[in-house]
Amino acid sequence: MRQLWKKSLLLLLTAICTFSLTGCHGSRGLPEFTVPEEFDTSRNYEITFWAKNDTNKTQTDIYKKAIADFEKLYPNITVNLRLYTDYGKIYNDVITNISTNTTPNVCITYPDHIATYLTGINIVVPLDSLFAEERYGLGGSEVRFDAPTQEEIIPGFLEECSIDGHYYAVPFMRSTEACYVNKTYVEALGYTLPETLTWDFIWEVSEAAVAKDSDGTFLINNQKVMIPFIYKSTDNMMIQMLKQKNAGYSTDKGEINLFNDTTTGLLYTVAEHAKTGAFSTFKISGYPANFLNAGQCIFAVDSTAGATWMGTNAPLSDISADALVDFETAVMMLPQFDPKQPQMISQGPSVCIFNKSDPQVVLASWLFTQYLLTNEVQIAYAETEGYVPVTSKAQNSESYQEYLSRMGEDNSTYYDVKIKASKLLLDNLDNTFVTPVFNGSASLRDASGQLIENVTKSVKRKETVDDSYMEKLYSDVTSLYRLDQSHQSSMEKADLGKLPSTSVILLSALAGTWCLILLYLVLSAVKKRKRSHNTH
Amino acid sequence: MKKTLAITLALSLVLAFAGCGKSESGNAADAADVKSEGVMTHAEYVAAELESEVVIETYVQAKQSWWDNKATLYTQDKDGAYFIYNMTCSEEDYAKLVPGTKIKVTGYKTEWSGEVEIAEGATFEIEDGSYIATATDVTSLLGTDELINHQNEFVSFKGMTVEAANDKGDAFLYNWDGSGEDGNDLYFNVSLNGQTYTFTVESYLCDNTTDVYAAVKNLQVGDKIDMEGFLYWYEGVNPHITSVTAAK
The missing domain is CATH 1.20.5 (Single alpha-helices involved in coiled-coils or other helix-helix interfaces)
Structure with missing residues (x-):
């Protein structure tokens, strides 16, 4: 079952606190990595790979197969896999291990987290020189597999791994968010789904869906439970709403602009609809997929990487078969303020390499990292969820194109909701964005979601949400996430102001x-x- | 004189029997029902609306986790149980919350995926008193609507049969689908009267150094077992098992 988020939150807080205490200060650091002239194949290497999966056995099997295939190509390299199911735990463990110089060699991560790791000295290997290395670089002459060239990595995805002008990771998979809609109920309420969902449309339909009879039974589903609109990741919700409104969030240099009038206005809207029961969040109520599939939710916003849990015929489900309701699932772009200029977040795992005193070990790590970008791994992993491969080489391959074309053939490999979710991102690569990455950007992201969580919780508890509430909320969240501390770009010297x-x-x-x-x-x-x- | 003697003897017998009946919970078990002023009874807690403020007195039965001044606890009084999620608690106070400790908790009642709990951010104070609940046998309630009335209680299941957890015939899985590894939650299936249920060893409550973790790893399909644990809920009953023994 998937109730892992509560642990994740604990771990994320652990990580933040641990790093603030142990962090980078006082460490002399490892020597700067330089690419060896030759990969010494006379030696044996043992590297560790910390991998994240979506609590998905198929994904872990793909990792294991990738390792086995790679080890056949490089018998002198042994890859030890350690499995994780959430980024927060990886972040926590990496930070703990930085202080003891026991970081993994290769690690799935988020760029936001790398920005924190970079506050240490030579902790994460910059990949620029490795990319370009003629023999061992991307698609290099000595690489023993069909690796992509740098040009074949989708430029936008690769750019997300660039911090202060250097690449510190390669993208592994990409996803975005989708709105999974119970189309049957929308139409039963007398509405027709527009081509692009708008926030106004979702709020209007959601309010219509909370009508009850005198017995307290919801008219739309004849059940006692109905939360028409549930958002899984409220940090994404706030970030995307602000982006769509062209409002402040943060700058590239780490200036925090989250607390602004637009944010306040959005929070009042959230409060209005939480009060009527039209809106709730994953943290407050539970997984959107569970409510959607039980006919207790109409608009479920979640990652495209969660598509296999969505819909009546979803191959994965946490609810019992007798609780499933039959309905038509529409996979739509998340709601927009301006449908003509859609904006959606780009997210998904990236892979970084941690520096070691022996550059040959780093080179072995790099070769394995590069293997994760091969078509074999990319296509197999992308097909497990609504992910898309990060290389044009994989995206344009006959195998992947055939996979997409077979949408709906079954409710497992070719599950239509999953492939529609992948196509949503593939069709909107130019409409995606990422937020600036800096030391502290991970905390800012959490803070943006916390605003929505707190407001939603407060109105459910019949607290008054007014200007003074907002003022206190901003103050509390600033303090909780230490946003009042300096979060300069890791590579820049901080201007500490007057003494x-x-x-x-x-x-x-x-x-x-x-x-x-x-x-x-x-x-x-x-x-x-x-x-x-x-x-x- | 005879009457006085008879009454005295009768009282002695009554008190003696009552004393034998008490387990380690001692006198506190009787006191468990007596609530301080302004404190809800368990029945009042059950009746309270979701997202309303609640004040309860309860006894720690087990601790799941602590971090960043937040503690997650399984607690129970004589009348029922309360799962307390991420209660505000210093590390020093967490150490004091040994099983049996009486606490007064103020927080909000909430529900997450079917699990009714006291929401994150509750506060507490330690009070005098101690009570350890004995496990209630709920085996016969499996599959009935009545089971949820025992939500979060310390319960037991008797004489259940281990079933395969996957098509390969494994007796347990790391994580719900086998995607985990040693140290993760364990999931295993047990059946009774033709119905199969999924039980869990929650790794924060019982990690891979505990007897129950080892016991589940040693299960074989077809084993008959007795179990104890807390009647947690996640989209249906999802007991957090704390002990597994061969069925008696």
Whole structure:
């Protein structure tokens, strides 16, 4: 079952706190990585790969097969797999292991997390020189498999792995968010789905869906439970709404602009619809898929990488068969403020390499990382969920195109909802965006979701949500996520501003003391010389 | 005189029997029902609306996790159980919350995927008193609507048969679909009267160093077992098992 998020939250907080305490300070760091002239195949290497899966056995099997296939090509490299089911746990463990110099060699991660790792010295290997290396680089002459060239990695996806002008990761899979819609209920309520969902449409239909009879039974589903609109990732919800509104969130340099009038306005809208029961969140109520499939939700927004859980015929389900309701599932772009200029987030796992004292080990890690970009791995993994491969080589391959064309042939490999979710991203590559990455961007992301969670929770508890509430909310969230601390780009020197007056006084006193000591020493030396002159 | 003696003897006998009946919970078991002023009874808690504020007195039965000043607890009084999620709690106080400890908790009642619990952010104070619940045998309630009345309680299941957890015939899985590894939650299937149920060893409650984790890893399909655990809920009953023994 998938109730892992509560643990993830704990772990994420663990990570933030641990790193703030142990972090990067005081570490002398490893030597900067340089690409060896030759990969020494006379030696044996053992590398660890920390991989994330969506609690999906097929995905873990693909990782294992990839390792076995790679080890056949490179018998001198052994890859040890460690499985994770959430990014927060990986983040936590990496941070713990940075402080003990026991990081994995290869690791699935988010660019936001890499930005934090980069506050250490030479912790994460910059990949620029490895990409370009003639023999071992992307598609290099000495690589023993059909690797993609740099040009064959989708440029937008690769750019997401660039921090301060250097590549610190390669994309592994990409997804976005989709709105999985119970079309049957929308039409039963007298509405027709537009080509592109708008926020206004969703709110209107959701309000219509909460009508009950005198017995408290919802008219639309004849059940006691109906939450028409459930959002899984409320940080994405806020980020995408702000982007669509062209409102502030953060700058590339790490300035935080989240707390603005547009945000406040959006939160009031959320509060309005949470109050009527038309809206809730995953953290407050549960997985959108479970409600959708039980006929208790009409608009379920979740990752395209969660598509196999969505719909009456979903191959994966957490609810019992007798709770499933038969309905038509529409896979749609998440709601927009301006349908003519759609904006959606690009997300998904990337892979980074941790530096080691032995560059040959790093090179072995790089070869394995590159193997994860081969068509064999890319296509197999992408087919497990509504992911898309990150290379044009894989996307345009006959095998992948055939997979897409067979949409709906069955309710497993070719499950239509899953393939529609993949196509949603493939058709909108130009409409995706990512948020700026900097040390602290992961916390800002969490904070943006927390605003929606808190407002939703508060109105459910019949608290008053007004201007003073918002003021306190912003203050609390700023404090909780330490947003008032400096989050400069990891590679930039921070402008710390003017020194506090107490510090100025203390430093002046210290400088004055040193001056007096020096003066005393000089005078003593002069006197000594005079005495010497007098005695000789 | 005879009457007085008879009454005295009768009282002695009554008290003696009552004393034998008490387990380690001692006198506190009787006191468990007596709530302080402003504190809800379990019945009032059950009747309280979701997202309303609740004040309860309860006894720690097991601790699931602590981090960042948040504790997750399985608790119970004589009348019923309360699952408390991410209660505000210092590490120092968490150490004091040994099984049996009486606490007064103020928070909000909520529901997540069928699990009724006291929501994140509740506060508590430690009070005098101790109570350890004995497991209620709910075997006969499996598959009935009545089972949910025991949600989160410490319960037992007797004489159930281990069934295959997947097509390969494994007796247990790491994670619900076998995608995990040692240290993750364990999932296993047990049946009774032709109905199969999925039970869990929750790794935060019982990690891979515990007897129950080892016991489940040693299960064979067809084994008859007795179990104890907490009657957690996730889209239906999902007991968090704390002990597995061969059926008696």
